[in-house]
Amino acid sequence: MADTRTDAAGSLPDARHGLVARWGVARRREQTARQAEFTAFVEATAPRLRRTAYLMCRDWHLAQDLTQITFAKMYAAWGRIRHATNLEAYSRRVLMNAVFDQKKRRSDAELVLADLPEAAHRRLDDTVELHVALLQALAALPIRDQAILVLRHWEDQSVETVAGILNVSVSVVKTQNARALNRLRALLGEDFVRT
Amino acid sequence: MDQNLRLLFARALADEPEPPPGDLAGQAMATGTSMRRRRHRLVAAGVAGVATIAALGAVNVAPPAERSASPATVPAGFAMLVNPACDSPVQDTSTDVSIFLTADLTDQQRSAVESMLHADPAVHTMAYESREQALIRYRKIFEDAPQLVAAVKASQLPESFGIKLTGRSQYANLAARVERMPGVDEVIGSECPPGTNAWAAR
Numbered sequence: 001m002a003d004t005r006t007d008a009a010g011s012l013p014d015a016r017h018g019l020v021a022r023w024g025v026a027r028r029r030e031q032t033a034r035q036a037e038f039t040a041f042v043e044a045t046a047p048r049l050r051r052t053a054y055l056m057c058r059d060w061h062l063a064q065d066l067t068q069i070t071f072a073k074m075y076a077a078w079g080r081i082r083h084a085t086n087l088e089a090y091s092r093r094v095l096m097n098a099v100f101d102q103k104k105r106r107s108d109a110e111l112v113l114a115d116l117p118e119a120a121h122r123r124l125d126d127t128v129e130l131h132v133a134l135l136q137a138l139a140a141l142p143i144r145d146q147a148i149l150v151l152r153h154w155e156d157q158s159v160e161t162v163a164g165i166l167n168v169s170v171s172v173v174k175t176q177n178a179r180a181l182n183r184l185r186a187l188l189g190e191d192f193v194r195t
Numbered sequence: 196m197d198q199n200l201r202l203l204f205a206r207a208l209a210d211e212p213e214p215p216p217g218d219l220a221g222q223a224m225a226t227g228t229s230m231r232r233r234r235h236r237l238v239a240a241g242v243a244g245v246a247t248i249a250a251l252g253a254v255n256v257a258p259p260a261e262r263s264a265s266p267a268t269v270p271a272g273f274a275m276l277v278n279p280a281c282d283s284p285v286q287d288t289s290t291d292v293s294i295f296l297t298a299d300l301t302d303q304q305r306s307a308v309e310s311m312l313h314a315d316p317a318v319h320t321m322a323y324e325s326r327e328q329a330l331i332r333y334r335k336i337f338e339d340a341p342q343l344v345a346a347v348k349a350s351q352l353p354e355s356f357g358i359k360l361t362g363r364s365q366y367a368n369l370a371a372r373v374e375r376m377p378g379v380d381e382v383i384g385s386e387c388p389p390g391t392n393a394w395a396a397r
Contacts, residue, residue, distance in 0.1 A: 035224060042220035051208050060212050068223060075227025076234070097388045104363075104389070105288070131206035153200040167390050184200075 038078055042071055045091055048155075052092070055150045056099045056143075058135055066102065070095045092155070093165045096147050103143050130188075137187040145180040152177055234279070241275030245347060273353065273381045276333060278395045281387035289366035289384030291393035292358040294373055297380040300354065304378030312356060315372065317365035322357040324394055326350060332394070353380060357394035 046067060053063035053070075073094050074081065084090055138146055144166065151162045152173075159177075163170045273295045277283045281291065294312075296305065312321050324332070329352040337343045360366065366384045374382050385393040 035220075038224065039220040042223060046214070046219055050214065051211065054208065054211070055204060064215060068219065068226075071219065071223030072226035072230060075224050076230035078227070100389045131203045131209075134200075134203045135207050149200070150204070154204040156201070 034078065034082070037082065038075055041087065045088065046071075049091060049095060052150060052155060053095060053099065055135075055138070055154055056096075056146060057102070058139065062102070066095060066098050069098045073098070086161075089157070089161050089165055092151065092157070093167075096151075096165060099147070100143060133188055134184070137184050140187065141180055141183060145176055145183075148173055148177050149180050149184075237274060237283075242343065244273065244275065245343070245351075274383055275336070276329060276352070276355070277383060277385050277393045278387065278391060279336060280391050280395075281385035281393050283385040283393070284383045285386045286366055286370075286384050288363055288386045290360060290363060291385045291387050292360060292366060292369060293383045293385065293393050294356040294358065294379060295353040295381040295383070296355060296378050298353065300378045304376075305354070308356065308373070308376055308378055311373070311376065312358065315369060317358075317360055317362075317369040319359040319361045321359075322394060324355045324357060326352050326354055329353065329355065355394070357392060359392060 049070060050063050050067045053066040054060055057063055057066065070091060074091060081087065081090060138149065141149070147166060148162060151157045151165060152159070157165070159170055159173050163173045166173070273293070274283050276295075277293055282288075294308070296308070309323070312318050326349040330347070330349040333347060333352060334344050358369070360369065370382045370384070373379055383393075387393055
């Protein structure tokens with residue numbers, strides 16, 4: 001017993017060195033492949049994600065930051081999620097959570113303007129460009145309703161997918177969507193929002 | 196007018212600026228890696244924490260209460276019982292607070308803490324969790340690590356109260372009021388994404 005152990009110990013450094021080196025190479029290769037995969041995902045997804053983020057916050061700088069946060073969070077969990085069936089929907093979910101978070105943080109820090117509700121109910125000026133009016137009207141809605149409208153009517157996601165992204169039931173998406181559309185119509189005029 | 200919503204959205208996006216130069220994927224990988232490291236550190240510290248909780252339990256069985264040497268890893272050990280989807284432990288940005296109770300808690304102490312929380316203005320909602328419920332949740336959190344699950348019994352886990360705060364600024368107030376109550380072992384603030392809470396399994 002003792003003899004074999006000394007023998008093994010004598011030859012161990014080399015053998016171990018070879019193993020560690022091989023393990024290191026394999027690990028690096030795996031990591032490179034993973035990074036390449038992630039980079040391809042970012043390149044394919046970033047433009048759409050940034051536009052969706054912009055419609056949610058109406059600020060291109062912030063939209064860029066939110067996109068960045070989304071990708072960082074996804075990379076942190078990449079090993080677990082890379083084979084998920086719908087990475088696209090998953091990225092929307094992470095983004096929307098970042099949007100809600102950011103919004104909550106800001107509204108905690110800011111004073112709420114007392115006359116905001118009135119302003120929101122006022123019919124918008126006809127001279128304002130329609131898409132500008134739309135963004136203003138959108139901003140007056142609750143943030144989750146905005147998310148439903150943007151995901152449904154800009155991204156064209158199905159009711160089921162939206163429900164999954166926002167972690168609510170299908171019927172909630174349906175009723176909230178209908179209600180949000182009604183509010184947009186009230187704000188912008190009847191045939192303004194025809195879907 | 197024959198405008199549909201999608202067209203208007205497209206028009207609102209027409210003034211999209213060029214994305215800023217820089218390696219978006221590279222930056223995300225750098226930030227993402229450090230996020231993951233931080234999380235792993237917390238879990239590793241937590242594993243050490245559970246070992247100390249177990250050890251404390253064993254010590255407590257033999258000679259009565261010699262728990263002066265409460266090591267620094269214990270808070271992290273409790274933190275591992277918090278929903279991993281939340282950021283913990285945090286202070287000023289807390290949305291949720293977990294209040295872990297001591298192992299030798301009396302019924303009076305438990306109900307004193309409970310009624311104090313009921314009356315507290317910082318508390319939006321509260322939920323009590325027994326040791327058995329804690330074990331169920333612990334098993335769910337660590338379902339990928341059977342050796343961690345096998346090592347822990349309900350009696351080694353603490354009872355706790357899960358609190359949703361009325362606002363993010365409330366953590367310090369509540370912690371200051373609760374921390375010194377008899378029967379309270381550890382108070383941990385968590386920042387949880389909307390729709391979840393600190394005492395959900397994940």
